[in-house]
Amino acid sequence: MGTEYQIAEDWFRSKDWKAFQFQKQAWKAYLKGEKGLVNAPTGSGKTYSLLLPILMEYINNHPDCLNEPIAKRPGLQAIWISPIRALTKEIELSTKRALEGIGLDWEVGIRTGDSSQKEKQAYLKKLPQILITTPESLHIMLAQKNYPKRFSELKSVVVDEWHELIGSKRGVQVELALSRLRGLKTELKTWGISATIGNLQEAAEILLGPGIKDYQLIRSDIRKKIKVNTILPDKMESFPWAGRLGFHLLEKVIPIIRKSQSTLIFTNTRSQAEIWYQRILEVEPELAGQMAMHHGSISKDLRFWVEEALHDGRLKAVVCTSSLDLGVDFRPVETIIQIGGPKGVSRFLQRAGRSGHQPGASSQIHFVPTHSLEIAEGAALRYAIDEELIESRIPHIRSFDVLVQYLLTLAVGEGFNEKEIKFEINNTYSYQSISDNEWNWCLRYIHFGGDSLKAYDEFRRVDIENGLYKVNSRRVALRHRMSIGTIVSDTMMRVKMQRGGFLGSIEEYFVSRLKPGDCFWFAGQSLELINIKDMDVIVTRSKSGKGLVPSYQGGRMPLSSEMSKVLRLKLEEISLGEEKDKELKSLRPLIDIQRHRSAVPTQDQLLIEKFEDRDGHHVIVFPFEGRNVHEGMASLLAYRLSGFGPISFSIAMNDYGFELLSDQEIPIEAGIDSDIFSVTDLRNDIERSLNSNEMARRRFRDIASISGLVFSGYPGNQKKMKHLQSSSSLYFEVFREYEPENLLLIQSFQEAMDFQLEEQRLRMALERISKQEILIKYPKKASPFAFPILVDRLREKMSTESLSDRIKKMKLEVE
Amino acid sequence: MMIISDPHFGKIQHFRKAGLSVPKAASYKNWQQLFRLLTRPELEQVLFLGDLFHSDWNKEWKDFAFLLSQFPELRYHLVLGNHDSLDENWYSDSRINIHKELLLSPYHFTHEPENTNEYNICGHIHPAVRLRGSGRQGLRLPCFYFGNQQAILPAFGIFTGTHKIKSSKEDDIFVIAENQVIKL
Numbered sequence: 001m002g003t004e005y006q007i008a009e010d011w012f013r014s015k016d017w018k019a020f021q022f023q024k025q026a027w028k029a030y031l032k033g034e035k036g037l038v039n040a041p042t043g044s045g046k047t048y049s050l051l052l053p054i055l056m057e058y059i060n061n062h063p064d065c066l067n068e069p070i071a072k073r074p075g076l077q078a079i080w081i082s083p084i085r086a087l088t089k090e091i092e093l094s095t096k097r098a099l100e101g102i103g104l105d106w107e108v109g110i111r112t113g114d115s116s117q118k119e120k121q122a123y124l125k126k127l128p129q130i131l132i133t134t135p136e137s138l139h140i141m142l143a144q145k146n147y148p149k150r151f152s153e154l155k156s157v158v159v160d161e162w163h164e165l166i167g168s169k170r171g172v173q174v175e176l177a178l179s180r181l182r183g184l185k186t187e188l189k190t191w192g193i194s195a196t197i198g199n200l201q202e203a204a205e206i207l208l209g210p211g212i213k214d215y216q217l218i219r220s221d222i223r224k225k226i227k228v229n230t231i232l233p234d235k236m237e238s239f240p241w242a243g244r245l246g247f248h249l250l251e252k253v254i255p256i257i258r259k260s261q262s263t264l265i266f267t268n269t270r271s272q273a274e275i276w277y278q279r280i281l282e283v284e285p286e287l288a289g290q291m292a293m294h295h296g297s298i299s300k301d302l303r304f305w306v307e308e309a310l311h312d313g314r315l316k317a318v319v320c321t322s323s324l325d326l327g328v329d330f331r332p333v334e335t336i337i338q339i340g341g342p343k344g345v346s347r348f349l350q351r352a353g354r355s356g357h358q359p360g361a362s363s364q365i366h367f368v369p370t371h372s373l374e375i376a377e378g379a380a381l382r383y384a385i386d387e388e389l390i391e392s393r394i395p396h397i398r399s400f401d402v403l404v405q406y407l408l409t410l411a412v413g414e415g416f417n418e419k420e421i422k423f424e425i426n427n428t429y430s431y432q433s434i435s436d437n438e439w440n441w442c443l444r445y446i447h448f449g450g451d452s453l454k455a456y457d458e459f460r461r462v463d464i465e466n467g468l469y470k471v472n473s474r475r476v477a478l479r480h481r482m483s484i485g486t487i488v489s490d491t492m493m494r495v496k497m498q499r500g501g502f503l504g505s506i507e508e509y510f511v512s513r514l515k516p517g518d519c520f521w522f523a524g525q526s527l528e529l530i531n532i533k534d535m536d537v538i539v540t541r542s543k544s545g546k547g548l549v550p551s552y553q554g555g556r557m558p559l560s561s562e563m564s565k566v567l568r569l570k571l572e573e574i575s576l577g578e579e580k581d582k583e584l585k586s587l588r589p590l591i592d593i594q595r596h597r598s599a600v601p602t603q604d605q606l607l608i609e610k611f612e613d614r615d616g617h618h619v620i621v622f623p624f625e626g627r628n629v630h631e632g633m634a635s636l637l638a639y640r641l642s643g644f645g646p647i648s649f650s651i652a653m654n655d656y657g658f659e660l661l662s663d664q665e666i667p668i669e670a671g672i673d674s675d676i677f678s679v680t681d682l683r684n685d686i687e688r689s690l691n692s693n694e695m696a697r698r699r700f701r702d703i704a705s706i707s708g709l710v711f712s713g714y715p716g717n718q719k720k721m722k723h724l725q726s727s728s729s730l731y732f733e734v735f736r737e738y739e740p741e742n743l744l745l746i747q748s749f750q751e752a753m754d755f756q757l758e759e760q761r762l763r764m765a766l767e768r769i770s771k772q773e774i775l776i777k778y779p780k781k782a783s784p785f786a787f788p789i790l791v792d793r794l795r796e797k798m799s800t801e802s803l804s805d806r807i808k809k810m811k812l813e814v815e
Numbered sequence: 816m817m818i819i820s821d822p823h824f825g826k827i828q829h830f831r832k833a834g835l836s837v838p839k840a841a842s843y844k845n846w847q848q849l850f851r852l853l854t855r856p857e858l859e860q861v862l863f864l865g866d867l868f869h870s871d872w873n874k875e876w877k878d879f880a881f882l883l884s885q886f887p888e889l890r891y892h893l894v895l896g897n898h899d900s901l902d903e904n905w906y907s908d909s910r911i912n913i914h915k916e917l918l919l920s921p922y923h924f925t926h927e928p929e930n931t932n933e934y935n936i937c938g939h940i941h942p943a944v945r946l947r948g949s950g951r952q953g954l955r956l957p958c959f960y961f962g963n964q965q966a967i968l969p970a971f972g973i974f975t976g977t978h979k980i981k982s983s984k985e986d987d988i989f990v991i992a993e994n995q996v997i998k999l
Binding site for chain 1: 828829830831832833834835836837838839840841844869870873874898973974975976
């Protein structure tokens with residue numbers, strides 16, 4: 001007699017593979033009927049750890065089916081959820097290989113946004129036994145009539161890349177879909193696969209249900225060795241102290257690209273990707289046919305082409321961002337180059353995961369700092385990786401926009417019973433704290449469109465029919481189906497070539513500044529704007545080879561909390577003369593200047609620099625806590641300082657610190673004496689100090705889109721559609737003024753606090769500061785630490801004057 | 816004569832009919848404002864400068880017609896705008912005189928901006944200006960625009976968007992902020 005998982009072991013042996021310990025553990029646990037989480041990195045055999053027991057379970061129950069064709073195949077047995085569309089192909093391939101190798105006559109299929117109409121229609125009639133799909137596509141299936149029947153034989157759901165889903169609203173979508181599937185089949189087995197994150201236990205709870213205790217957490221023993229190689233300038237003296245582009249090291253990057261078979265060059269923002277692409281080609285024109293660009297705004301066809309070409313060896317290098325949001329990803333390459341600080345350890349590790357093919361083999365990543373201080377980030381990164389200081393993923397909770405979208409989804413398909421669904425969602429991590437009042441608000445929102453006065457109201461969205469909430473309007477249903485999967489921000493316009501051909505999308509904000517004839521760079525091409533028609537930007541290839549590079553609104557990630565901690569640690573090493581990393585040693589000349597002009601703080605000190613020049617009076621504070629926290633802290637300080645007398649500030653910040661600039665002397669010393677870093681009254685003061693409206697308005701963009709208030713791409717009568725278009729901003733204003741109890745509005749303010757401001761992190765930083773010695777220096781010349789902030793200005797005017805006074809003072813600029 | 820531009824009445828109900836949950840309270844506010852304006856003493860005529868009603872007929876028209884009927888002594892005019900597409904009878908039933916444009920020297924009223932011989936007063940744009948301080952921070956506010964040859968009036972409707980306009984130092988701009996109108 002063999003083990004329960006003999007079939008898998010036999011198959012592995014026939015391929016000369018050896019099963020890893022964690023794989024056997026997963027097989028055993030699954031076949032015992034357990035649920036759990038498998039913690040394994042990319043390329044570690046994680047897919048087979050959960051795919052094979054799904055097959056084995058069926059075979060154990062139907063021993064005659066082995067190596068026999070099955071006349072009438074059973075209904076859907078397992079759903080495999082992957083957020084990354086490109087990887088679904090890989091999983092499908094692996095599955096087919098296993099089915100064939102083991103001898104099980106099952107079908108496997110993929111259903112994502114990229115599936116053809118024909119495929120989608122076929123699935124309506126009969127589903128394969130294993131369906132690989134995305135969170136959005138799964139919701140679309142819940143929006144179809146008769147969906148319960150389709151899931152009637154479902155045995156399990158596996159959620160792949162769970163760490164990636166948790167930090168986003170798509171993770172919430174998964175929670176909701178699971179809650180419904182569990183409602184349909186209580187014995188449903190749920191398993192997840194996750195890379196290492198700081199809060200793995202919480203991740204399991206989010207997947208399997210709040211308060212869950214009896215689950216398996218299976219960790220792979222494979223440790224991928226990652227070597228960080230920081231590329232250093234030959235002459236530190238001429239290396240810039242500020243700037244984000246880092247071309248000084250371009251000539252060191254080129255030979256790396258040349259020597260490697262396949263290279264991914266990661267940048268932090270889309271504009272950086274465009275700029276680096278151009279610059280590399282300028283210096284090495286021979287790379288022209290062998291290099292491509294890839295980022296989230298480029299059309300899916302182009303992106304697919306790039307992925308395949310890199311994989312086949314038709315391309316040598318790709319410049320890209322790390323965005324996995326739109327679900328495209330690369331298979332492993334030989335070399336990875338990271339331009340600029342990766343801002344977080346897990347992001348970096350994810351990118352590292354793209355290099356090297358075998359588990360156990362080590363990957364080397366080349367880190368290219370873009371200015372001096374960033375060099376220290378290389379050392380910090382190495383330390384964080386060695387110590388496994390990986391960030392936690394903070395889940396979204398109480399996302400009413402996703403909930404409303406989900407309720408519409410259920411109403412569009414079969415209709416839903418509100419008591420049944422309330423029970424299900426209260427058992428999810430995200431919505432466990434939803435009160436009856438809040439639930440009833442959601443129901444009123446979709447049924448009455450706000451308050452319940454029906455007088456003269458023709459609102460129609462969800463009707464109540466036989467106790468079921470249902471959508472009867474075809475218009476509403478169609479619009480809703482098209483909006484599932486809108487977990488994407490910013491009004492995007494489509495970039496189309498004049499002769500046809502869709503290149504990708506670009507932010508409306510950027511396009512609004514262009515006139516016909518203007519040139520801009522996109523997807524590595526210089527394009528000329530012909531005109532704008534509706535949501536399409538019509539372009540043609542420009543011969544000028546010049547143009548603006550769009551600066552995309554998103555993509556400025558702050559230094560993570562973990563990285564900040566390590567960075568402060570590394571700076572202390574320098575301060576105490578104990579540095580050992582080659583990066584820190586190379587920074588000696590710069591550090592000497594910093595020490596001479598100002599000071600290098602230890603971890604017990606908070607450095608503040610104060611000086612005056614022709615720009616005005618500067619106070620620069622260096623908490624080294626990431627730009628979001630600095631934005632909040634700067635506004636907080638500005639607000640508290642104005643308690644000493646009316647004063648106007650300009651604020652600037654980066655990941656290392658922030659600056660207050662004023663035309664008057666800033667009473668920072670008095671402020672410190674009266675405890676301006678205190679956490680007392682923090683919430684109140686933050687709300688009063690920040691332009692929380694602005695931040696909430698920005699968050700509301702997504703919320704409006706997800707909850708279906710704002711939409712695009714709806715086919716049909718153009719004129720009619722124009723009359724229903726509105727901006728999220730307008731909704732925000734009108735909710736703020738006329739419906740302040742609106743939960744979507746309140747959500748935007750909460751999200752601003754939690755995610756934009758990182759309120760928790762701000763609080764902890766202030767508590768840390770309260771224990772530090774505050775070191776105020778009065779440098780005569782700008783210090784190296786201050787330099788990047790002075791140069792990289794993102795100014796925000798803070799004023800205690802009233803709005804009308806401000807207007808009177810403002811000068812009208814001719815635009 | 817009082818000129819009210821781009822009210823877009825019915826827009827909120829139009830959205831609600833399509834299942835978009837714009838708060839009804841916003842409509843009520845608009846009616847309140849209109850009512851207050853119509854009660855002004857010595858008012859004889861009201862000119863709606865286009866986009867009186869947002870789209871297809873809906874029940875908000877009944878509220879509007881009712882309001883107008885409370886002031887039988889007033890004369891109403893409408894310069895048709897691109898959104899105005901109701902059947903003529905609705906206008907005539909409420910005694911609203913329809914015009915494609917209205918020439919009342921020295922002013923030439925149109926909905927969209929036109930190059931006219933006389934001073935052109937129009938709407939359609941929903942003008943706003945962006946003010947800049949010495950930082951990159953800006954403020955966007957709806958406004959009245961009075962240029963050398965043309966004036967553009969702000970939109971009366973709540974829940975209408977705005978469009979940024981260019982202007983020069985010779986123009987007169989009055990921004991609307993927090994219940995005040997401030998000249999720049």
